[in-house]
Amino acid sequence: MNTISGAIARMNALWGLAMAGRRSPWGGGDAGGDKGDDDASGEDGQDGDGKGDKPQDRRGPRNPWLPSGDAPPRRSASIEDIFRSRDPRRPGGGSGGPGGGFPGLPQRPDGKSWLPIGIGAAVLALVVLSSVHMIGPKEQGLVTLFGKYSRTIDSGVNFTAPWPIEQVDVEDVRSFTVDAIPEGENEKLMLTSDKNLVDLSYLVRWNINDLKDYKFRLADPKESVREVAEAAMRASIAQISLNDALSGSGRAQVEEDVRNRMQRILDYYKAGVAIQGVEIKKADPPAKVVSAFQQVTVAQQEAERDRSEARAWAQQLLARAEGDAESFEKVYEQYKLAPEVTKRRMYYETMERVLRDNDTVISAADGVTPYLPLSEVRKRTPDNTAAPVPDATASGGQ
Incomplete structure (x- = not known):
């Protein structure tokens, strides 16, 4: 333990001796901090090299980052001194060098600026x-x-x-300039001829055909084109019904009508604009009544389906009637040629059609068995086909 304490004491003594010979870079005292400049220089004010310090060396701390360790003299803070130092009339003053001149520009060979x-x-x-x-x-x-x-x-x-x-x-x-009316997803409601509202969205394509009129006739030509387009569209929609506006059957006529209306109005005001076309993008019912319109649409579709089925049934019935009439005409032609034979044949065909699906037949004619077991006769036939009806004349009756 004593050995460690002695080693520490010797190290402290060596550090003190090493720092005693060093001067502080900031001036004033030495590195040890317990001696001043007088200790490092001597009693007569001289340094270790025997030379005396200048008076300005003791004015304050020294800058360790300068080669000499001295800070340059500070500039005056007065604005008048700053401008006076750059006065071109003073020798060496100004950025133009001696003799004045425009600051920052070199002089010509003849001395002019x-x-x-x-x-x-x-x-x-x-x-x-x-x-x-x-x-x-x-x-x-x-x-x-x-x-x-x-x-x-x-x-x-x-x-x-x-x-x-x-x-x-x-x-x-x-x-071409393309204007979308309305802008974005806004709603544009217009009144139809049957007092209903429809939400319309459409495009207008136009270009300039007279630059002088376009620049000098209207204060805001682009906004004027949009307003004229809306006025023309409202006038055209007011002449058609809601179904025509929604179905699209009359859209082509509406688009052409709107284009002609717009061109007439703009030509009247000499706007210098040519309307190239109008295109309806969307025609829907108002958003608040969409569900009701959908129900009406479904009902209309169902009614149209029922009408289509009725027309199909009527056509089938008419075709059948026409076929029966044509068949009757053919039978009548044969009847005129051989009335008795035709009547007998018609009688047999009618009886066959009536008795085809009956199991029991009772007949009261003379000379005919009153009971005919047709079901038993069908069972005895090889192919289960109905037995032919016996001829009434063969049994002695008609």
């Missing part, structure tokens, strides 16, 4: 870019002179006066 040349180049580039216009194959450009219409330019390279004298507004005039 590049600023006028730079401004002139920017103005020239603006003039060139605002005077040359490349119009696409499906586009047209509307040229305005100080805000007033001047002309319309077609596709290709075109030249105009520079901005702000003339401006060009380019629009696509050949591609």
Whole structure:
């Protein structure tokens, strides 16, 4: 135990001796912290190398990250001193170097600034870019002179006066614009001729046919097209019944009627728009009464089925009647040729048809057995076929 304590004491003594000869990088005291600068330099204010410290070396702590260990003098916090230090009129002041000049730009060989040349180049580039216009194959450009219409330019390279004298507004005039009415999954209810409501969803395809009218006649051409489409659709739906609107049988006529109405209205206002087509996507009953409409539809389908079955039965009955009439006509023709033979044959056929399914027959004719065991006769026949009815004349009676 004493050996360990002695080793620790010797290590502490060696560490104290090693740190006693080192100076603190922050100035002031040594590494041991119990001696000042006076201990490391001598009584006469000299360092270990025999040279005296400068007065500024003792003003404060030193920066260990600088080569000399001294911090540079701090800059003044006054805004006036900062701008005064960059005054180009002072020798060496400003970023343009001695003699002044525009800050940040080099000087020309003759000593003048590049600023006028730079401004002139920017103005020239603006003039060139605002005077040359490349119009696409499906586009047209509307040229305005100080805000007033001047002309319309077609596709290709075109030249105009520079901005702000003339401006060009380019629009696509050949591609179709498709408007869905209503937008999204909203409900659009319209009244039919029989005072019922129907939920309609349709598409309108249109394009620009006169760019001048399109730009200057209407404040908002796109919204105007949508409003005209809704007005025309309501007017057309009000002329047909609910069944025609839901069944789809009259949709083609409604679509054509709406397109013609829209074109007449837009031409009247000189909107510069051509309506290419109208397509009804959906025609359903209102959402609140869908179940009732479904029940009505089921009832209508059942009624139509019953009517179809009745028509089929009537056709079958009529065909049978026509067949019987044709058969009677043939029999009548034979009757006119041989009345007695025809009557006898008809009598036999009738009796055969009547007695075919009877088991017992009682006859009161003279000379005929009153009881005919037809069931026993059928059993005795080889193929269980009905025995032929005996001829009444053969027994002495008719």
